[in-house]
Amino acid sequence: MTDHRTSAIGYAHENSIRFLEELKDFTSIASISTDDASKAEVLHAAEWTAKHLRSLGIKNVQIFPTPGHPVIYGEWLDAGKSAPTALIYGHYDVQPVDPLNLWVTGPFNPDVRGDYIYARGITDMKGQMMVALDAYEAISKTGQLPINLKFLFEGEEEIGSPNLASFLESHKELLQCDFAINPDTGALSPDIPCITYALRGLAYMEIRVHGPDHDLHSGVFGGAILNPAQALCELIAGMHDAHGRVTLPGFYDKVRPIDQAERSELNRLPIGDQYYLNATGAPYLYGEEGFTTIERLGSRPTLEVNGLLSGFTGEGAKTVLPAWAMAKISTRLVPDQLPADVYNQMQSYLETHAPKEIRWNLTPMHGGPASISDRNSIYIKALERSLETVWHKQPVYKREGGSVPVVLDFQQILGVETVNTGFAMPDDNMHSPNEKLHLPTWYRGIDTFIHFYFNLAE
Structure with missing residues (x-):
């Protein structure tokens, strides 16, 4: 042979x-x-x-x-x-x-x-x-x-x-x-x-926020109608706390922790924070406090915004108050978390935090444990x-x-x-x-x- x-x-x-x-x-x-x-x-x-x-x-x-x-x-x-x-x-x-x-x-x-x-x-x-x-x-x-x-x-x-x-x-x-x-x-x-x-697993979803039934003149109606783009950005900003933790209710309830032996092994890998800075070009690293970068990247769940869209994005200027805003969001899951649970957690978060001046809908797209x-x-x-x-x-x-x-x-x-x-x-x-x-x-x-x-x- x-x-x-x-x-x-x-x-x-x-x-x-x-x-x-x-x-x-x-x-x-x-x-x-x-x-x-x-x-x-x-x-x-x-x-x-x-x-x-x-x-x-x-x-x-x-x-x-x-x-x-x-x-x-x-x-x-x-x-x-x-x-x-x-x-x-x-x-x-x-x-x-x-x-x-x-x-x-x-x-x-x-x-x-x-x-x-x-x-x-x-x-x-x-x-x-x-x-x-x-x-x-x-x-x-x-x-x-x-x-x-x-x-x-x-x-x-x-x-x-x-x-x-x-x-x-x-x-x-x-x-x-x-x-x-x-x-x-x-x-x-x-x-x-x-x-x-x-x-890691995945739960991918889309959030749409609606305000007026059509785009408005931002001078005529700005200050009277809540801007859907602003409302969506505020909702997204609230999905993490000051310590980098996801704020969806119950998000961490089923997270399976890694033991100390595995944590030690992961942190012996021949890479450090500078490795990730060099690979990404980012000025600083970010993430959940209490965990090293290598731990956060494989053994902890995350929530990321994958795309945002609203209003006028072409060349030049157009003074509109947009009728709607949309975000595509993914969560990466660790063992024992389920996509269906995360969709329900997002639903609860929006029900609690979305302002009354907008309408919204959540669409689960795809995922797996x-x-x-x-x-x-x-x-x-x-x-x-x-x-x-x-x-x-x-x-x-x-x-x-x-x-x-x-x-x-x-x-x-x-x-x-x-x-x-x-x-x-x-x-x-x-x-x-x-x-x-x-x-x-x-x-x-x-x-x-x-x-x-x-x-x-x-």
Whole structure:
């Protein structure tokens, strides 16, 4: 098997340029799942994925329709019943590109500049999907894969995977496996390989505030009618207290605290506050008092405003008192918190604090609970050995601040644990203009997955 590993690694290195060209082709597809105008492009990405799976010799490739965007399935089970079976998860949909004017090059015109390639979805997560597939190709073209693989790629992760749980429920037998692999997380830096053992949950919502039934002249009516933009901003400002704590009633009631041993381990990670200042460009850090930055980012819940809209935002001046204001808000949740509870808490907050001069409505959009994986599983230990082989140092274990709802679905519906890993960097601009991928780390990721597939068989 050692000779096969060496051959597979050599194949990956020899085909690195082609791997990159295929990634460029994939990321040139504008598969924005939240945009109805992009439905054809999302379908194009699904078809591209299925075609690529077939080209690799993966069997039983199917495009399953859902009420939203399709699910792609494929399998390679020739390692036999005695070998472990892994279910590899990925998503081919991407975030919107706004604001477009901040992109240096077109978001769907992949551009290599130095050690980076820039494109929407290059890190989140088309590049990470291709790591798993390129490693499979390298092994299968130089011998036989020592484990069984099933592939599950969805097109709705960026909108909360609304149809994936029902798909898992109705395809349990097809998806039966020993464990799942989710390569949709990241590292702390190119020199620090990581294994993610916990992911936060999500509750996403929209608040609309209405005052007059149409925009008014701010000179004629200003001072007589409460401005909906002002009312909404005051409501948002009250959602945190002076100590950085969220003020929604009952928000912290079900928060599962981390023990002192885990707190100590998290705070031994080789990063500090300066790391986050450098990564973000912010002048100062902010957050809930009583917790370090690394604790706040993975083990504590948060509330963030994702967008605000009201009134006139075009060039020049227009003196209006707007009829309405809107905010999109997300909360990141930790174990034992539930999205439905948070929506109810927000409802209670608005009922208590919204002024009588406005009307308001709250719309829950999507979300899912947090998840934690067993750090001592044989599968995670196999990944640990793989990362150590490639990086020549032991990986660190961390909590991830982001959300991947399917991980908990795999636990609850399929009854399997998930190995979370990935090669994204905190400054890769995921969900922002100029999303990028560090190519040297990406190539090391392919090598890591080659070792991982072999280590899983041992």
